[in-house]
Amino acid sequence: MNAASDAPALSIAITTGEPAGVGPELTAAALREAAARWPSARFTVLGDRDLLQERAGSAGALSATFPAAQVEIEHHALAVPSRPGKLDAANGRYVLGLLDAAIDGALAGRFDAIVTAPLQKSTINDAGVPFTGHTEYLAERTNTPRVVMMLAGTGPRPLRVALATTHLPLKCVSAALTVEGIVETLQIIDHDLRAHFGLPAPRILVTGLNPHAGENGYLGREEIDVIAPALERARSLGIDAPGPYPADTLFQPRYLKDADCVLAMFHDQGLPVLKFATFGEGINVTLGLPIIRTSVDHGTALDLAGTGRADAGSLIAAIDTAVSMARHRRAG
The missing domain is CATH 3.40.718.10 (Isopropylmalate Dehydrogenase)
Known part of the structure; x- marks a missing residue:
C-alpha cells in the first residue's frame, strides 16, 4: 500500500x-x-x-x-x-x-x-x-446492534475472513446462528467492502457449520434450515454470497482466487487458516x-x-x- x-x-x-x-x-x-x-x-x-x-x-x-x-x-x-x-x-x-x-x-x-x-x-x-x-x-x-469481526491479510488480493459469531463457547454457536443474523452479517460485509475497501461488487464465500457442510443433513441440519435460506435471502438483496461450502476444502487458491471475503460460522473455523497464511502481517477490522x-x-x-x-x-x-x-x- x-x-x-x-x-x-x-x-x-x-x-x-x-x-x-x-x-x-x-x-x-x-x-x-x-x-x-x-x-x-x-x-x-x-x-x-x-x-x-x-x-x-x-x-x-x-x-x-x-x-x-x-x-x-x-x-x-x-x-x-x-x-x-x-x-x-x-x-x-x-x-x-x-x-x-x-x-x-x-x-x-x-x-x-x-x-x-x-x-x-x-x-x-x-x-x-x-x-x-x-x-x-x-x-x-x-x-x-450487530458488528462483524474480519481478519485480513495484505497485498493486492488479500485473504479476508469474517465471522458469523465471535467469542462464544463452541457449544453455543449453533443456537446463535439465525437466518436474520447471517443476512445482516452479509449486508454489513457487503456494505463495508464497498464503502471502505473500494470493492464495487464483493463476492463473499460462505462456509457451512458442520463437517462436509452437513452432508445433506446427515451431519447436522444447520446448513439446510438456517444457512442456505439466509444465503438465498441475501442473494435476493443483490449480495453475491454463494455457499454453504465445506470449510475443510474451501480455503484453497482455486476457490479463493475470485473471492473478496470468506464468511466462517465461528471463530476457530476460519481464523486458524487466516493466521497461518498471514500471521505477523494480518489485521483485524471491525465492520458495521x-x-x-x-x-x-x-x-x-x-x-x-x-x-x-x-x-x-x-x-x-x-x-x-x-x-x-x-x-x-x-x-x-
Whole structure:
C-alpha cells in the first residue's frame, strides 16, 4: 500500500493497549514507518508518555523521531508503574480508558479512524470490569446492534475472513446462528467492502457449520434450515454470497482466487487458516461500526515485551488499512 502525496489530511488515533505487553513498543516502531508512508496524516497516540519513551528504546526517542506536526502523544497516566511481561490489574481501567478516549474522539469527529494495539482481557476483568473483547466493547459503546469481526491479510488480493459469531463457547454457536443474523452479517460485509475497501461488487464465500457442510443433513441440519435460506435471502438483496461450502476444502487458491471475503460460522473455523497464511502481517477490522477501527492479528505477547524482538508488521498494516479505509469513506 503506497501513500499518495495528495491524500487528504486524516487524523488517526492509536491506543497503546496493555502496558505490560508489546503494544507500547510496537506503537513506537510502527509510527516511524507510518509517518513516512503517510506524510499528510496526523497520528495521536493514547498512552502513558513515560512508558512510551521507555519502550521506544531511549530517552527522547519519540520526540526526536516524529515531527511534532504529525505525531501527538496524548498522555494518559498509568495507575501504577508497569514492567514488561508482568500484568497488574491496577492498570485494567487505564487500558479501558485509552479505548474509551479513542472511541469518544472518533464519535465526535476528532479521529477519522482508530487503531488498537492488543490488550489483555484478563487484566480488565480482574479490575472489576466485565469485558469480552474489543469487538463486543466497540459495539456496546457505539450502540451498534450487530458488528462483524474480519481478519485480513495484505497485498493486492488479500485473504479476508469474517465471522458469523465471535467469542462464544463452541457449544453455543449453533443456537446463535439465525437466518436474520447471517443476512445482516452479509449486508454489513457487503456494505463495508464497498464503502471502505473500494470493492464495487464483493463476492463473499460462505462456509457451512458442520463437517462436509452437513452432508445433506446427515451431519447436522444447520446448513439446510438456517444457512442456505439466509444465503438465498441475501442473494435476493443483490449480495453475491454463494455457499454453504465445506470449510475443510474451501480455503484453497482455486476457490479463493475470485473471492473478496470468506464468511466462517465461528471463530476457530476460519481464523486458524487466516493466521497461518498471514500471521505477523494480518489485521483485524471491525465492520458495521459508525467509526473505523483496525487492529493487529495477535495478542499482547508478554514473553516478548521489552525484549526488542516483537515484530511491528501487523500494527503497520493495521495503520495502513485504517488510513486507506478512512480515505475511501471520505471520498464516498
